[in-house]
Amino acid sequence: MRTWRVGTVSMGVxxxxxxxxxxxxxxxxxxxxxxxxxxxxxxFIILGGEIxxxxxxxxxxxxxxxxxxxxxxFVGLLGMMGIALLLxxxxxxxxxxxxxxxxxxxxxxxxxxxxKAGKEIQRVVLDPGYYPLTVEGGSNxxxxxxxxxxxxxxxxxxxxxxxxxxxxxxxxKGDTLYISLKDLPVQNGLLGGDRMNLEATLxxxxxxxxxxxxxxxxxxxxxxxxxxxxxxxxxxxLTVYLQEKSDITIQAFGVEELEGPKxxxxxxxxxxxxxxxxxxxxxxxxxxxGRHTLTISDSYNVNVRYH
Numbered sequence: 255m256r257t258w259r260v261g262t263v264s265m266g267v268x269x270x271x272x273x274x275x276x277x278x279x280x281x282x283x284x285x286x287x288x289x290x291x292x293x294x295x296x297x298f299i300i301l302g303g304e305i306x307x308x309x310x311x312x313x314x315x316x317x318x319x320x321x322x323x324x325x326x327x328f329v330g331l332l333g334m335m336g337i338a339l340l341l342x343x344x345x346x347x348x349x350x351x352x353x354x355x356x357x358x359x360x361x362x363x364x365x366x367x368x369x370k371a372g373k374e375i376q377r378v379v380l381d382p383g384y385y386p387l388t389v390e391g392g393s394n395x396x397x398x399x400x401x402x403x404x405x406x407x408x409x410x411x412x413x414x415x416x417x418x419x420x421x422x423x424x425x426x427k428g429d430t431l432y433i434s435l436k437d438l439p440v441q442n443g444l445l446g447g448d449r450m451n452l453e454a455t456l457x458x459x460x461x462x463x464x465x466x467x468x469x470x471x472x473x474x475x476x477x478x479x480x481x482x483x484x485x486x487x488x489x490x491x492l493t494v495y496l497q498e499k500s501d502i503t504i505q506a507f508g509v510e511e512l513e514g515p516k517x518x519x520x521x522x523x524x525x526x527x528x529x530x531x532x533x534x535x536x537x538x539x540x541x542x543x544g545r546h547t548l549t550i551s552d553s554y555n556v557n558v559r560y561h
Contacts, residue, residue: 263304271296359406364454367418368398376429377463382471383435385452390476391460397424397431401454403438414439421452431462468553476561477502480546489553495561496541503544504558507551508534514558 371378372395380389392398399422405414415421415438423434438452458464463482466473468489475494477484480502486492494504506512512519512535519537539558550556 263300267300359404361402361404362413362415364399364401364403364421364452365415365418366398366400367422367424368396369424371395371397371431371459371462374429375426375431375462377465378431378433378458380456380464380466381432381434382466382468382473383437384469384471385435385438385454386472386474387435388453388455388474388476389464389466390455390457391478391480392457393460393478395459397433397456397458399454399456401452403452470554475548477548480548483547483549485549485551486553487551489550491555492550492553492557494548494556494558496558498560499542501542501545502548503541503546504539504548504550504556506535506537506539506553506556507549508536509550509553509556510534511555511557512537513556514539515560518558 378397399418403415403421421436421438423432423436425432433456435452435454460477460479461481464484466484466486466489468487470488470490472491473486473489473493475484475486475492477494477500478497480500496502506519510533512522519539522535522537524533524535
């Protein structure tokens with residue numbers, strides 16, 4: 255009695271076909287994923303045809319049909335892989351995987367901003383957003399910003415930020431210049447689902463008053479030769495760099511940590527907040543005659559340094 259082993263031919267054809275496709279993907283620009291997506295249904299056609307073929311001829315001959323389960327399982331696994339690729343492609347996951355593999359993380363220059371404030375502007379109101387920011391006093395009338403940010407980009411693709419308006423809002427209202435840093439786009443994907451990093455420096459004329467409405471943001475201030483008053487509210491970690499000939503008084507209210515030159519902070523008082531198990535401090539630090547004031551309130555840490 256002759257024995258027919260169903261599945262052996264299908265596995266052999268599947269191995270030959272898979273090898274040919276792998277070879278073609280290596281010597282040409284054909285995508286292996288697309289080849290498998292279009293080829294895997296043939297596996298079931300071949301296996302089904304083999305079963306029907308053996309059953310038909312087993313009726314005419316004295317033969318016994320036996321199923322080669324190892325071969326059938328192998329063919330089934332290849333088919334399941336094709337189905338999985340189809341599902342991943344239709345759901346967009348495969349596109350994200352391809353983008354993640356072909357992409358790279360770069361540090362890119364921010365589109366620059368430079369604009370003359372004008373004599374009608376007397377103060378600047380700044381919303382730094384949620385990114386670390388350095389604010390520096392300038393010697394001319396220009397307001398400018400520059401810096402870098404990190405993004406994950408595909409080869410030959412354009413940067414996400416093409417102009418200053420993509421991350422910066424500047425409006426004039428009366429004698430006030432309002433500046434806000436917008437939230438950067440969140441890059442969705444397997445490797446780029448987090449908020450992008452941004453480091454920027456904002457330069458404003460030193461003769462303008464400044465009001466910073468922080469959002470627990472880490473800030474660095476470089477007032478240089480300050481000739482007006484600055485106010486900072488609700489900062490995270492705040493570092494102030496002063497010059498040796500600075501003429502400034504720093505007043506801190508409701509700050510958890512005060513740091514700086516030894517014994518520089520005066521009139522430090524400690525107040526325990528009722529709703530928190532922490533002490534907040536008030537203090538004053540004076541350089542020169544202290545004609546202009548930097549007021550800091552409701553911040554976590556204030557560190558004064560010389561540079």
